[in-house]
Structures are given as structure tokens and as C-alpha cells.
Amino acid sequence: MARQPLDREEYIEQAYFFRVYRERLEDGTPSQEILAGLKEEVLATTKLPMAIDFLIGEIQLNGRIGAGMERLSHYFLPFQTFIIQKAEEDYSRFDFRIALKILEGEALFRSSEDVDQAALFIYQFECLARNRLGYDHGILAISEDTAYSEPWQKWINKIRFDLGTVDFADLVYARSEQYVFDLQQQRKEPAFQPSLEVLFASHAGRIARASSGKDPLYLFAALQRQLGYPEVPQIKRSEKKQLNPALEARIHRLESRLALLEQENQGGIDLSSFYNQDSKFEDDPKTFDP
Numbered sequence: 001m002a003r004q005p006l007d008r009e010e011y012i013e014q015a016y017f018f019r020v021y022r023e024r025l026e027d028g029t030p031s032q033e034i035l036a037g038l039k040e041e042v043l044a045t046t047k048l049p050m051a052i053d054f055l056i057g058e059i060q061l062n063g064r065i066g067a068g069m070e071r072l073s074h075y076f077l078p079f080q081t082f083i084i085q086k087a088e089e090d091y092s093r094f095d096f097r098i099a100l101k102i103l104e105g106e107a108l109f110r111s112s113e114d115v116d117q118a119a120l121f122i123y124q125f126e127c128l129a130r131n132r133l134g135y136d137h138g139i140l141a142i143s144e145d146t147a148y149s150e151p152w153q154k155w156i157n158k159i160r161f162d163l164g165t166v167d168f169a170d171l172v173y174a175r176s177e178q179y180v181f182d183l184q185q186q187r188k189e190p191a192f193q194p195s196l197e198v199l200f201a202s203h204a205g206r207i208a209r210a211s212s213g214k215d216p217l218y219l220f221a222a223l224q225r226q227l228g229y230p231e232v233p234q235i236k237r238s239e240k241k242q243l244n245p246a247l248e249a250r251i252h253r254l255e256s257r258l259a260l261l262e263q264e265n266q267g268g269i270d271l272s273s274f275y276n277q278d279s280k281f282e283d284d285p286k287t288f289d290p
Contacts, residue, residue, distance in 0.1 A: 005146040006047075006075070008111050013042045015107035017052070022100040032059055051075050064088045078141035079124055080106070086133050094131050101233040102127050109230050115147050118200050119229045121156065125168075126220045126232045135163050151197040169211040169219050176205025203227060 017038055024034045039052040051072055058068030066085035069076040080103055086092060087099035109120060121142065128138040142148075143156040159171050173179050177198050184192050200208070207226060211219035223229040 008113070009043065010046050010048065011107045011111040013046045013048045015104050015111065017042060017048060018100045018104035018107060022097050022104070025097060025100075031065070032056065035059065035065075047075055077146065078144045079138075082138060082141040083127065083133075086131075094133065095235060098131070098233055098235055105230055105233060110147065117148055117152050118204060119223075119227070120145075120147055121152070122220060122223055123230045123232060126217075129216055129220075130232055130234070136160060139163075152199060155199060167212055168216045169208045169214070172200055172208035172219075173205050173212065176200035176208060177202035178205025178209060 020038060020041070021031075021034055024037075025031070035052055035056045039049050039056070042048045042052070054072060055065045055068045058071075059065055062068075066081060066088045069081040069084055073081070083099045083102055084096075087094045087096040106120075106123065109115065109123065124142045124145075125139075127133070128135060139156060139160045143153050143160075145153075148156065155175060159166075159168075162171060175196065175198060177200070180192070180194055180198060181202065183194070184190050204223060204227060207222045208219060211222060220229075220232070224231050
């Protein structure tokens, strides 16, 4: 049975769920406590409270929610599950908070009345590329998204095998209105129409053509600037934190004590560093009075 798209209110509540989950994690609240609170907060007319209730059981049993999301495949999309599971992998460098922020942005984008399939795909693909999550399983998860029509799903499955041999910008350009227009001009056949369905608008095709051979991140940035495609969350470099002066002084004292212990183990403590080299203990003949 094909998975049916969720209602708009479901995605609005999902966006709230992912945002609050991330914010409370940053405050140091345990996940189990966060989920229990969110179960009461989200709109009861949606299916999300039941999904959260199931995730609470999963996190109590396994300490993770990715497996629970996979079992709730009728509610959570494969791409959402994939993102969370990659963040929960052992030794993963993909920050769980960034994963939640990615899903928050995606849910907000889906909550719009008319979802642009091209913009959604570029957003999801950039998530894979920017965070190095792997294209094979990631693109397969994207292709199973209910937001895509059949031509889109076929094309997404096809590029799984083309990536690495064909530039991504060229793949986008070849399925754009701009490519059709360029062929019509080259062949001098204004009525020419390709056998494959056009997926990207003319403006996106021109940007892809101009980005051919470049880093795909430049293509994503141009699409965001020119066409308003949603931006993928990134990790911001935090400013270097200054140590508390009292703590810093204590660390210096500990370092000095460790240095003394090392000298003692090596055969003796060198006290010369504690001498005041400028001190003089000689009597001054001019001022000495017996």
C-alpha cells in the first residue's frame, strides 16, 4: 500500500517537535523527559502524540529514536528516519542537533500550501552532500518521499548510479526547461520536445548550466540566492570561550606541581628556578657600620 502524504497541520506540529527537542537538548534536558513533555504539548488532533508515545518506549528500550521512526514508516518519511539514524550512529560526526534542525526546516517547507518538488529535492540533496551522509542510501530514502511525482521518483533513482561519473549540475540542467530551449535553438526546431519530462524550471536550468564543473555547494548557494530555495542548517563556529581567571590560575598551579613531581621521579628537584637571580647578600663597604 502506497504511503499517503500527511496533512499540513502534521508538518507544522512536526516542525515544532523537532525545534523544541533541539532547544531542550541544548539546555541539557534528557531526551526521555523532552519526549514526555512534548507528547502533552503538541496538537492532540494530529497523529504526532501517538508517534511520540511510541518513541518514548523505543528510547527507554534502546536509547535511540531512529529505530522507532523506521517502524513508524506510515508517519515518518524515509528521509527523516535516515537523517536521525545517521546522527545516532556510533562514532558519527554528524551532530544530532543539526539533524533536528534539518528536519525542522524540511517540515516547515512541507507545511506550505504548494510544495516545490525541485526546491525540496535540492534541500534534501544538499543535506547529504554538505554533511557527507552518503548518496546511495540517502538518495534511495529521498526517492521514496510522498511529495514527489512518479517522474521525479524515477529520475531520483536514476541519478543514484550517475553521480560520480556525471556532474550534478549537468544532471539538473539536462532535465530543465533551459536545456529544451537550448536544443531548440541548436536544432532550429522551435517545436522540438524531449521524450523525458522536464523537472526544473528555466531559471534553475540556467544556474545549473553556469555551475557546471564547479563545487555543487556553489550551485546550492546560487539557487538559494536567486530562487529562494530553503537553506540547509550548518554548524556555526562558536567563539573561543575564555576560562574563568580563578580556574586558569588553579590549572597553572597544578601544572607546576606536576612538573615538580616529574623532576623528583627523575632524580631530584631543581630549585634554581625559585632563586631570585637579582638578589645580593654581600655587604656594602660604603654603608656597613660595625
